[in-house]
Amino acid sequence: MNPLLDRLGVRLPIIQAPMAGTSTPAMAAAATNAGALGSIGVAAMDAAAVCKAIVDVRAATDGPFNVNVFCHCPATPDPVRERAWLEALRPVFHRFGVEPPAAIGEIYKSFLTDTAMQELLLEARPPVVSFHFGLPSDDVIVRLKAAGIVLLSTATNLAEAQAAAAAGIDAIVAQGIEAGGHRGMFDPAAPDAELGTLALTRLLVSRIDLPIIAAGGIMDGAGIASALALGAAAAQLGTAFVACAESAADDAYRGALRSQAAFATEFTKVISGRPARCLPNGFTALAQAELAGLTQPDYPIVYDAGKALIAAARAAGDGRFGAQWAGQGAPLARSLPTAELIAELKRELAAVRAS
Structure with missing residues (x-):
């Protein structure tokens, strides 16, 4: 039993990370159709472009998917x-x-102040919305949850995870220092403990009463198995998908x-x-x-x-x-269609579990 997977409506403990600039609606749909949770990163889009991206994902899959937004302090x-x-x-x-x-x-704009984006997500109701760089207001979180949307938030340390849990977030993405792309720190001026994925995942599993999703440096089934062994409910992979056929790279x-x-x-x-x-x-x-x-x-x-x-x-x-965002596991990237990569990850995970 994996309550997070049941709630997300996916079969595999794999989330295709919403790496802005490489993740596409085609990739997200392919990942979801293969049993994982597909994602699109929309931080650099306006509401109209995000609306089209959501329509494109839904045209290619009937399954769940994640829309990721950035919650940074405005410049x-x-x-x-x-x-x-x-x-x-x-x-x-x-x-x-x-x-x-x-x-x-x-x-x-930051999602914190982009009311058009907030209203679009409330109207479009993607199954999952994830936050990076921080959290929106309590009011926005309450409204999104009331719309039936599952909410995820990145955390790079225990304090950020505790803040997300207190705000009503449903699951925490534990972003280790190995991860590619933007470091999800709530306050980029604050000291960074630079916790690795292994240490951060285990810390959050032991201290936070929410599902934890391990992220950073995970590229294959063995890495996913390691994250699950630490108590993670799922693993999020980003760099692993950069070379996929559906990537915008x-x-x-x-x-x-x-x-x-x-x-x-x-x-x-x-x-x-x-x-x-x-x-x-x-x-x-x-x-x-x-x-x-x-x-x-x-x-x-x-x-x-x-x-x-x-x-x-x-x-x-x-x-x-x-x-050219990439995590420390970059040399392990494979050039495969998204569905084939997920099938490989599934086989590798099964092999580790059977050994």
Whole structure:
């Protein structure tokens, strides 16, 4: 018996992580149809785009799926810092024959203040909604739960998990330091204990009376089995799906994932303004060169400059820049259709349990 799986309506203790930029409606539907919980990351979308994404998922599956939103504190503009950031990047933009943007700003809203997104989710009623970077207001949580939506929240430490439990969240995603993509800390300025997936999962299982979902560095059935042995109700895998056929990852991203870069993932704030684990590339090099020592603008204002640089590099045929999020298990990624990958994970998990 696994009460979380029963509540989610899935057969397998596997959640395809909602990695923004790579997860797609096609991937989410394929994951759900294969028995896992599919997810879409919608933090960079407006309400209209999210509505379409939900419609697309529902057109391809009758099963449950997760919609992930970001609950970061809204940015505080600082024209001085923003101008300095753009000036430091000017030589990099010039390499690609373009000027940097004249100004940068908050390119998408936090779910905390995006009332249009809140109302859309209440109307669309996706089976699951997950929160990253924090929690929405008590009122929003109450309304989402009243709509019959199961709520998940990322936590990187015990205090965050306790806050989520007190707010009425249904299950906690224990994000270990190994995880790819954005670190889900509620307060990025606070000290980070940098707990690994193993330690964090076991800590939360022992202290929180909610289902715990292990996340970070899990790439195969053996990893899933390990998480379940620690008491997790399920495992969330993100990097494992980046190379899948349905992923939105471009050729440069896929190539980097197959290269030696996969063995040396690192944290950087220079792409978006918040710590995120990625493959080393042109952006991570900037942290040691043009951007070294600068005080960053707030997240996601930094991302406005980052996306402009990504576009300039791509237009010039340079694949060294990109938000190539990946966890420490990146070398174990497999290039398979989503359904085939989940079938492999299921077989591997069964083999471990039978041994």
